[in-house]
Every structure is written in C-alpha cells, then in structure tokens.
Amino acid sequence: MKKYLLLLLLAGHQAAAQTPAPLTAHLDKVKLTFALSADGRPTYAVTYGTKPVVNTSRLGLVFQDKQGFDGPLTLTGSEVKDVDETWQPVLGEVKTIRNHYQQLTVHLRQPAAPGRRVDVVFRVFADGVGFRYELPRQLALGNCVVTDELTEFALPADHQAFWLPADYDTNEYLYTKSRLSAVDNSAQVKNSTEIAVRVAPDAQGVATPLMLKADNGLYVNIHEAAQVDYPAMQLHVDRASHRLTARLVPDAVGSKAFWHAPASTPWRTIIVSDKATDILASKLILNLNEPSKIVDTGWIKPMKFVGVWWEMQVGRSDWKYAESLDTLDARGRLLPTGRHGANTQNVKRYIDFAAQHGLGGVLVEGWNVGWEDWFGNWKERVFDFVTPYPDFDVAGLSAYAKSKNVSLIMHHETSGAATNYEQHLDTAYAFMNHYGYSSVKTGYVGRIIPRGEHHDGQWMSNHYVRVAEMAAKHHVTVDMHEAVRPTGLSRTYPNWLASEAGRGNEYNAFSTGSPPAHETILPFTRLMGGPMDYTPGIFRLQGYSASDPKRQVHTTLAKQLALYVTLYSPLQMAADLPENYEAHLDAFQFIKDVPTDWDDTHILAAEPGDYLTTVRQAKGRDEWYLGSITNESARQQPVKLDFLTPGRRYEAIIYADGPDADWQRNPASYQITRQVVTNKSKLTLRLAPGGGAAVSFKPVAAKQ
Structure with a gap:
C-alpha cells in the first residue's frame, strides 16, 4: 500500500514538472497569464479587472521543414522586470509620453534535439498588452522560413466589431459594423468596384486595427506594432467561437517570411479599457516601437499645404500631359491635351495662395513624364522621377516658391513598381535636394513589382522602411500612399510623417463617397497605428x-x-x-x-x-x-x-x-x-x- 502511494506521488510530481505553474505579469487592472498546456503548447490569457479580455489562446510559429515552434515546448526559464520612463516624440499629439510596463520574458525550447529556442516577450501596460516572438542567436537555427503564425485571440463573447475585409493590397474599404458572428466580407469585396486589386481568399478574414465593443462595457482594439521584416497580420474570424487567428500576408512563392536568427516578429497588441476615450489616448503602440534611428531631427518639420490634386480628382484637369505616348507632332514631341494640371502658371497660382495665407507647402502631382502609361499594365519602367513635362519649369518654380517662402512637395507615383523606385531612389532624392524639395508624397497604385508580391507582404514592409531611411539620408520627410497600414514606425523614423493606408477624403471625389460615420470610426481603427493623410x-x-x-x-x-x-x-x-x-x-x-x-x-x-x-x-x-x-x-x-x-x-x-x-x-x-x-x-x-x-x-x- 505504501509503495502504491509512493508511485502515485512520483507520478503527480512528474506531471507537475511537465506542466509548470502559470506565469503572470500585471499593471493596474490589466493582467497577463502565460501557461503551457498539458501537451506543451504555449498559451496566454488577458483580463481587465474581473472581466476576461482574451480567454486562453494559443501561441506559436510554424516553419518550413518542421523547424517551428508549434509545440510541444518546454519552459526553461522566465524573467520579470518593471520599466517606467518617459520620452519626447519629435512630432506628436503630446509633448511627453510615459512608457510604463511590466515585462515577462518566457524562454521556451523544443524538447527533442537539436532543442531550438524561442522567447515570448510580454509587456503589460495599464491599458493593454503587447507580445512578440523572439528567436535568439543559436547554432541550431540559422535561416528559416515562416509558413504560418498560430497566434490566437479567443474572445469571450460575440462582440460588436468595426472591421475591414482582409485584403493583401489595400485598406481603402468602408467599415462594416456588425457582430463577429456576422463577419462576411465576400459581398463587400464583390460590390467594391472602386478597388481593382487582388483580395485575400478568406470571406471571414478582417484587417487590423480591429475595434471591438463588448456588451459588458469593455472596448478592445487588436493591432500590431513595429511591423518590420515581416508581413502584415490579418485575422480569421471563427464566427461560432469568436476566436480570431492570425493570418499573414503571403509572398510571391506562398511563404510568409524569410528569416535568419536572431529575429523577432512585430508586437501583437491588445488595447483595452472600459472607456472609449482611453482607447484613443493610448500610446501603447508607439511605446512598443524602437526610439528614433535619426540622430539629428532638427530638419523634420510639420506642415500645412495646398496642392494641384483635388482639381484632378474632380475632373477639372489631368495628371497626364498628352492623351497617349503615341500622340506626337511632326517633330516627335508629345501633343498636349490642354488639360494638364501641373503646368507652371497653375502651380504659381497655388504658390501665391499658400504664401498669402501662411501655408508652408504646395504639392504638385503629374509634373513628371510617364502618366500616359502608368496604370493597369503591371509595367516596371514607367517613371524616372527626374524628368518633367515640357510645361513644368522645375528650376523656375523652385526659385519662385523659395522667393515666397513656400516649399514645393515632390510627388513620386511608382504605379506599384517598387523595384523601379528603388533603382531611382538616390537619384530622385538628390534631384529633390538640388531643387529645394523638402518633402515627398509617394504612391503605390496597382499591382506590386516584384510581381507576385503584395503591398502588405514582407518584401514591401522592408521597402517602405528603405524609402524612409533613404529619405532621411537626404533630409526629406515622407508621406506614403497605398502603403501598409501604420504600426507606430513614425517613432523610429520620425521623418515618416504620415500615410494614407485607408479610405480618405478623395473617395468623395470619384465614388459614392463615405458615410458621415466614417470619420468617427477612423480614429479607433486606421489611426491607431499612426497619422493619416x-x-x-x-x-x-x-x-x-x-x-x-x-x-x-x-x-x-x-x-x-x-x-x-x-x-x-x-x-x-x-x-x-x-x-x-x-x-x-x-x-x-x-x-x-x-x-x-x-x-x-x-x-x-x-x-x-x-x-x-x-x-x-x-x-x-x-x-x-x-x-x-x-x-x-x-x-x-x-x-x-x-x-x-x-x-x-x-x-x-x-x-x-x-x-x-x-x-x-x-x-x-x-x-x-x-x-x-x-x-x-x-x-x-x-x-x-x-x-x-x-x-x-x-x-x-x-x-x-
């Protein structure tokens, strides 16, 4: 009998050793709990006071050739630390930002040889949680290919949601307000004739930031921070269980990310409060980004501007100079249509208006050769970003603007050909420096080149950062249109002033427009990650x-x-x-x-x-x-x-x-x-x- 009891005690001790006690981190009302399931799968849960925010949810990464961290895993250690600091953004909504959190780092290892390692780092703030996967440098893991991410957000109820369809290439949809159980983006995508891009084949997929309101009074926002060297995260909605599962935007060969350890994912963010105003006041996403990589930021300035833009949106003038590249005169020159908006006299009119009313800049779109053949052909070499049309006097307008104390804003439409833009970046920005342009608006309308890549994939995620870095080298500020939705990188690259990445005011010019509720939803969704143009x-x-x-x-x-x-x-x-x-x-x-x-x-x-x-x-x-x-x-x-x-x-x-x-x-x-x-x-x-x-x-x- 004693031997039998001893065996039971030993068995219980071994089970306890295999399933360690849960680990926690907390700040104010927010509590994070990490645990390994009985079969060694990592999980987490989040509560706000006594209310569940995210029920027990799976964590994990899947790699090619079964090298990933989808379980079973063993816990080899953990650390908790408290951080309370302040920092000042170069530009922002507040002068000083407090960065206060408790961090729990969990060290995990594959039990079988070669025992690859992964860390999961959680940061718990007073208004939510951020977490990410980190691969330490290790001999057993060098190059790897991410094929899936298993991150889940198991919501406790059928929340009211404000959502966009999960699309690999655009966020320029209207928001739908519905219960999670009613998410179905197939009708919206089918009827959205204004967006000619390829859509993710998941009728129950939604984009982030995703804004949720629970019947118990909680407001929850799910997004990500510091998306670098990784594709955008979208969410698949299980309409029956209300469980959200990460879906990563694929690359041209169907993979999600190519990595070499050490590496880390973006932070997955959960912002929560019982007050809607707190969601908008949160600085959690900014705090999860790295400090500015630009040492001298004195040249980075905010700006109000006018531009040769709306007149083209409403059809009063045009971007292109000629009807087509084949409409030539006897001497082989392009024949003008007479509707070209970016002509010298018209631009001077905008410069005069800006100077008269103390506005700092004038944006000019359609100034450069290429607009006759820019859209829909998946063509690489459309623009060279330095050749103006015959009726646009680059030197004369630069001198005129300078005399009026007005800055001209460059426009670089790439027509989706990011490879072509990268080949011209240094030359294009040197051209801007020469003529006194301090800011650029980029555009990525159309299908991406490299062909098969997407606006929100890993390759383009890295491209946007390369553009911000090259612009900083030339002391140029950037406003990116048709880019991936922001994730707080304006802290790391403060010259990245704004992005579009959403359905802007322009849709009132060429479509049925946006309903009055649209602007009341945007701050809770698109603007959670950064400024919007x-x-x-x-x-x-x-x-x-x-x-x-x-x-x-x-x-x-x-x-x-x-x-x-x-x-x-x-x-x-x-x-x-x-x-x-x-x-x-x-x-x-x-x-x-x-x-x-x-x-x-x-x-x-x-x-x-x-x-x-x-x-x-x-x-x-x-x-x-x-x-x-x-x-x-x-x-x-x-x-x-x-x-x-x-x-x-x-x-x-x-x-x-x-x-x-x-x-x-x-x-x-x-x-x-x-x-x-x-x-x-x-x-x-x-x-x-x-x-x-x-x-x-x-x-x-x-x-x-």
Missing part, C-alpha cells in the same frame, strides 16, 4: 464633380474644419481649390490657425461610429483647438473647458453648423461666433446631421 478641408461640398453633378461630400463644412483636430497628422492638406477657400475666408481662418504639432491632447467624448470630441494644445503656446464630429445623427455635445489654464481668460472662436445645416440638404451652412471663456466655463455644441464644430481658444491680453 486624410486630406480634409473641402469647402465646396456639392456640384464639384465634372462627371457627376449630383456627387457630394458627406459632411458639413464645419465638420471639415473639425477633422483637422480629430484626425491627427503633422502633415495636413487644405485639399480644396483656392477659389473655394476665397469664397469663405472667414471659415478658412481656422485652417490657417490650427497647428499640426501639439503639446497636449484630451479626448473629451468618444463612441466609435457615433461621435468624437478632441481638444489639443498648440506646441509651445497656450492656445487650444477643439474638434467635435458626429455621424448621421444630430447631437448636442456638452464641453467642459477645465483643460484651460486656471485664472486666464480666452477668446473662443466657434465655427459651428448653421441652424439649417445638414450634410445632405444644406452642408455649407455655418456660423462663427465669439465669446470670452475660462477654465470654469462650459460650451454646448450643436452638431447637425453629418456635422461638426471647430473651436479655437486664444488667451485674451490682460487689461493695462
């Missing part, structure tokens, strides 16, 4: 389209002003035509005044898909700017002004929807009022359907 500020909201006179922008004019505050970017375009601003110079004053770099930001009220009110303090000044927007529903938005400096008086200039304003019937109706306020004052902003309000607060000089 949304191109706000359209003042002529109806009757602007040359092809469809019934087309309109789905906001009020006052809401267009508010977007300069609610949609953060250090690079903000006054996107409309000069003449449309000249018809409303009283409202245009807000665009002239509003900064693009900030010392402080407060999210005063927010609910994804419904409304948002944000106030920001200007960099280095005691001035505040507020933006408030709503969806299709009219709203009364109360605002406490306790963010203002106590004891000071401010003039509040309120740019509001007019009494009869409505995004469908009367979008251009607005009114401007002024009043003196203090930090004890309150405002009530009336937001029309599809409307908004913008307010500037400037100190009133003390009486002598």
